[in-house]
Amino acid sequence: MARGAGALGSELFRIHDASVVRSGKTILHVRDFALREGEHVALLGPNGAGKSTFIQLLTREVFPVYRDEPPVLFRGQERPQLAEIRRILGIVSSTMHEQIRVHAPSIDIVVGGIYGTLGLPMQYEVTEHDYQRALEALDRLGIAGVAHQDIRTLSTGQARRVLIARELVRNPKVLVFDEPCTGLDPEGMYHVRESMSTLAAEGVSIILVTHYPEDIVPAIGRVLLIRNAEVYADGPKEQMLRGEVLSDLFGVPLVVDVHEGWYSLRGAYGD
Numbered sequence: 001m002a003r004g005a006g007a008l009g010s011e012l013f014r015i016h017d018a019s020v021v022r023s024g025k026t027i028l029h030v031r032d033f034a035l036r037e038g039e040h041v042a043l044l045g046p047n048g049a050g051k052s053t054f055i056q057l058l059t060r061e062v063f064p065v066y067r068d069e070p071p072v073l074f075r076g077q078e079r080p081q082l083a084e085i086r087r088i089l090g091i092v093s094s095t096m097h098e099q100i101r102v103h104a105p106s107i108d109i110v111v112g113g114i115y116g117t118l119g120l121p122m123q124y125e126v127t128e129h130d131y132q133r134a135l136e137a138l139d140r141l142g143i144a145g146v147a148h149q150d151i152r153t154l155s156t157g158q159a160r161r162v163l164i165a166r167e168l169v170r171n172p173k174v175l176v177f178d179e180p181c182t183g184l185d186p187e188g189m190y191h192v193r194e195s196m197s198t199l200a201a202e203g204v205s206i207i208l209v210t211h212y213p214e215d216i217v218p219a220i221g222r223v224l225l226i227r228n229a230e231v232y233a234d235g236p237k238e239q240m241l242r243g244e245v246l247s248d249l250f251g252v253p254l255v256v257d258v259h260e261g262w263y264s265l266r267g268a269y270g271d
């Protein structure tokens, strides 16, 4: 199995022979998958392939069909505490961005990440230490300067980074980026991809879910291709992100261009 570059820590997740069934239909089957601390992986595939279901298997939001041998393990445990998973794993998604309708300083949104609320928590007393942690998280992403600015007045790229900081504030070991560039303009995409690169370099494991090779930052060395409820291929990026492989995955003729570790995809019209 391919691994990302750099020293890898202990095993975080293992899936073996896991099937998720809905309405009598298998919507995902995973034969073998393991992720170690510090490893980065991208899940790429068409709409409805099973990518989100894969993530929900890891976060235990969906459960596989029962087998005597447990199909999903977290740090070797069959029944981990959900709070333990939540402590080490953060999720950044475009849908969360859509939920931000309040006018609030960015730092309050980040402090909310400590308590699991969207803005400042009502039932807890926020401490000076919480604000300090929030400021550090914003600073890691290069946007400490917007801490006291209303999140609704930020550019899309800045606002998305505030949401990344909201996850980062709990110091997760793994960050899931679920279609993180959906709805962003080029400035937003640039900064979100840059943030993924920065965090990967700092040793946070990145699990990226995407439809686009452009999101797969150079630090991510391993790609799982998901199609028709199965892991169609799992291996080094250089082997997975090839024109003929992706043409087969998406069912249309595609060409892949590579420039200094960044990949892009275009249609092979008339080729």
Ligand SMILES: Nc1ncnc2c1ncn2[C@@H]1O[C@H](COP(=O)(O)OP(=O)(O)OP(=O)(O)O)[C@@H](O)[C@H]1O
Pocket: 022, 023, 027, 045, 046, 047, 048, 049, 050, 051, 052, 053, 054
């Ligand atoms: N409760 C359910 N009952 C029946 N089918 C379901 C149910 N939940 C999900 N599915 C189906 O399972 C399949 C996999 O869904 P999933 O959301 O994991 O795909 P995805 O690869 O994340 O798609 P997208 O790229 O569009 O987000 C889809 O075809 C979906 O319609």
